[in-house]
Every structure is written in C-alpha cells, then in structure tokens.
Amino acid sequence: MSAAAPSVSQARACLVLAAVLWSSGSFFMRFLREPTPLAAALKLELHLPQLTSLQITCYRGLFGGLAMLLLVHRADVRFRPMMLGMTAVFALMSGLYMSALALGPAANAIFLQNTAPIWVYLIAVFVLGERGDRRGWQAVLLGGLGAIVIVAGNWPRNLPADEEQTQVAILFMGLGSGLTYAVVMVFLRVLRTESAAWLTALNLFGSAFAIALYVLLRFGPEEFASWATAPAMPQFAVMAVYGVVQMAIPYWLFARGLRVLSPQEAGIITLIEPLLNPVWAYLMTPEKDAPTVPMIVGGALILAALAWRYLPHGEPSPPTPPRG
Numbered sequence: 001m002s003a004a005a006p007s008v009s010q011a012r013a014c015l016v017l018a019a020v021l022w023s024s025g026s027f028f029m030r031f032l033r034e035p036t037p038l039a040a041a042l043k044l045e046l047h048l049p050q051l052t053s054l055q056i057t058c059y060r061g062l063f064g065g066l067a068m069l070l071l072v073h074r075a076d077v078r079f080r081p082m083m084l085g086m087t088a089v090f091a092l093m094s095g096l097y098m099s100a101l102a103l104g105p106a107a108n109a110i111f112l113q114n115t116a117p118i119w120v121y122l123i124a125v126f127v128l129g130e131r132g133d134r135r136g137w138q139a140v141l142l143g144g145l146g147a148i149v150i151v152a153g154n155w156p157r158n159l160p161a162d163e164e165q166t167q168v169a170i171l172f173m174g175l176g177s178g179l180t181y182a183v184v185m186v187f188l189r190v191l192r193t194e195s196a197a198w199l200t201a202l203n204l205f206g207s208a209f210a211i212a213l214y215v216l217l218r219f220g221p222e223e224f225a226s227w228a229t230a231p232a233m234p235q236f237a238v239m240a241v242y243g244v245v246q247m248a249i250p251y252w253l254f255a256r257g258l259r260v261l262s263p264q265e266a267g268i269i270t271l272i273e274p275l276l277n278p279v280w281a282y283l284m285t286p287e288k289d290a291p292t293v294p295m296i297v298g299g300a301l302i303l304a305a306l307a308w309r310y311l312p313h314g315e316p317s318p319p320t321p322p323r324g
Contacts, residue, residue, distance in 0.1 A: 005192075011260035015269040018250035018257070023276035028242040029098075030284035032056055032235060038284065046238060049230055053098040056239060058211040059231065061094065064243030065204035068197055068252060076195035086187035086199070087206025093180035094207045100173035115178030117267030118144050120185050124263050128186065136264050139309035143271045146301030153294020185263040188255050196255035204247060268309050271302050 006014060030036055032046055033056075039046050117140045124130040151171070159167065184203070191199060216224040231239065258266055281289035 005259045006256055008260055011257040012269060014253040014257040015261070015266055016272060018253040019270040019272035020276060021246060021250040021253075022270070023273045024246050024280055026277050026281035026289075027284055028238065028246055029053075029056070030281060032238055032242075034285055034288075036284045044234055046235055049232065051231060051235065054095065054211050054215065055227065055231065056242070057094050057098040058208045058215075059236070059239040060243040060247055061204040061206075061208035061211070062243065063240040064248035064251075065201050065208065067244045068201040068204060068248045071197035071252070072195065072201055076198040078194065078198070080191070080194075082187065082191060083199075083202055086184065086191065087202050088210070089180050089183045089187065090203040091207040091210035093177050093184055095211060096173045096177035096180065100170050100177060115144065115147060115175060116181040116185070117264070117271065119179050119182030120263045120267045123182060123186050124189075128190075130262055130264070135309055136268065139268050139305040140264075142305035142308060143268070143302050146298040146305065147274070148298075149294050149301060150298030153292060153298070182263070182267070185258065185266060188258045189263045189266075192255075192259040196252050196259070199255050200248060200251045203251065204243070268306065271306060275299050275302055 005011075031039060032051055035045070035047050121137065121140050151174075155167065188199060212224075212228070215227055219227070254266070254270075257269075261269075278289060278291065278295060282291060
C-alpha cells in the first residue's frame with residue numbers, strides 16, 4: 001500500500017530537494033569523464049578507462065534501482081499497462097540528457113529543465129484538461145526565456161562543419177529530453193496513487209535495461225560483454241553513489257511531490273536545478289565551464305520566474321461600498 005500523501009508544503013520541499021540533488025549530475029559526469037582537480041587531489045584517475053555516456057547512464061540506473069528496492073514493500077508491487085510507457089519514455093529521456101551533457105557545456109544541457117515546464121503546461125492544460133493559472137504561465141515563459149538567453153549566448157561561433165553538426169545534435173537532444181521529461185512528469189502525476197518507490201525503481205531499472213539491450217542488439221554479445229565490464233572498480237563505486245544520490249533519491253522525492261502538486265507547479269519549482277547545474281560543472285572544471293554573461297542573465301530570468309510564481313503579490317483592497 002502506498003504511503004500517505006505529503007502536505008502541500010512537504011511536497012514543495014520534496015521538489016526543491018530533488019532539484020538540488022539532480023543538479024549534482026554535472027559533478028558526477030565531470031568526475032567520471034575528465035581529469036578534475038578533485039580527482040587529482042584524491043590521487044584517482046576516474047576518467048580512465050574512458051566511459052561513454054550510455055555506460056554511465058546504464059549503471060547509474062541499475063545501482064539507483066537496486067537502492068530504491070529497499071523502500072518497496074511487497075504490497076507496492078503492482079503492474080499497470082501505463083507503467084510500460086512511463087519506463088520507455090524515462091529511458092529515452094535519460095539517454096538524450098546524458099548524451100547532451102557529455103557532448104557539450106553543462107549550460108547547454110539546461111534545455112532539459114527549462115523546456116520541460118513549457119511542454120508540461122501544454123500537455124497538462126490542453127491534453128489532460130488541468131487548470132492553468134496566469135501567473136504560472138508567465139513564470140513558465142519567463143523561465144523559457146532564460147533558457148534561450150543561456151543557450152543562444154553560449155552557442156559556439158565559427159566552428160568547423162563537423163563541430164557545428166555536433167552542436168545542432170546537442171540542441172535537439174536537449175529539446176527531446178525536455179519533452180520526454182515533461183511526459184514522465186505527466187505519467188507520475190497520473191500514477192500518483194502508486195508507490196513512489198516502486199515507480200522510481202521501475203523507471204531506473206527500465207532505463208538500465210533499455211540501454212543494455214540497445215548495446216547488445218547493435219554491437220553483439222562479445223562487444224556487449226566488453227562494454228559492460230570496461231569500468232574499473234573505483235568507477236563502479238562512483239556510479240553507485242551517482243545512481244543513489246542523483247537519481248534514486250530525487251526521483252523518489254519527485255514522485256512523492258507529484259502526488260499532491262500539479263505537473264505545472266512541479267516544472268516551475270524544479271527550475272532550481274538548471275541554476276545549480278552549471279555551478280557544479282564550474283567547481284569541477286573551472287577552465288571549461290566558467291560562467292558567462294548570458295548564463296548570469298539567463299539565471300537571473302529563471303530566478304525571476306520562481307519569484308514571480310511564489311512570492312506573495314499585493315492585491316488591491318476591494319472598494320468600500322457606499323453608505324446608505
């Protein structure tokens with residue numbers, strides 16, 4: 001049986017904490033793929049052997065799913081046809097986002113969190129028939145404007161043709177991950193009566209299985225075996241922490257928050273993540289991910305969107321009725 005639903009304030013706190021934990025993705029990705037100062041200080045070469053984004057995504061989902069099973073009770077284990085669609089979309093979302101994050105600057109992968117609220121508003125209001133409010137729409141559009149400023153301002157100029165194609169691919173990966181993330185939010189909202197731990201475990205296991213199956217079918221058993229056993233033990237340890245801290249716990253919190261809050265509000269609150277994501281990247285690789293003017297301006301617009309949605313607005317007093 002699913003645990004009791006949180007209060008509205010608890011649900012919002014769940015989403016804020018989920019966004020903060022999600023934002024650590026840049027930290028883990030840089031830690032696993034580049035020779036960072038932190039790894040050098042710890043005398044670790046976690047970037048060797050070089051792991052692909054699909055390897056990291058697969059093991060992150062596997063370890064996160066195993067951890068989440070600890071919170072699943074026997075009564076929570078139920079299957080509904082809609083869960084298959086949820087896990088498939090979740091796997092696609094994870095693959096697109098991790099590929100975008102690995103191929104380009106963390107600020108460009110910000111499209112995941114900044115286009116998702118727009119998509120989810122469109123889906124929730126026009127497909128599911130949920131009520132939208134004017135301030136929510138305005139906050140979503142303001143956050144989307146912040147994303148456009150960040151990505152447009154950081155778009156590389158005068159690149160060779162092949163690198164230009166890579167940047168275009170990153171752009172479409174970000175847009176695709178934003179759309180699929182919005183669909184995942186809607187699935188979690190529709191399935192809100194189910195256990196949050198069970199839904200999270202299904203998504204993480206489904207993501208790991210889908211990626212492993214793709215590699216197996218595309219490259220064959222021998223290449224798959226080499227691919228699966230390539231990571232070193234320290235890398236396995238980091239991917240295990242990555243799966244628990246950056247995926248399992250925040251998605252469990254996210255699913256619990258969506259039991260009470262609408263996908264529209266959840267999308268706005270989790271705009272916190274893209275504000276912090278480039279910060280983690282800068283702390284790990286400051287020479288590569290130094291903040292730029294467009295990042296600062298775009299981040300300010302995102303903060304303004306959050307403030308516009310949640311800070312109290314003074315309402316005019318009703319007119320005093322005439323006497324007599």
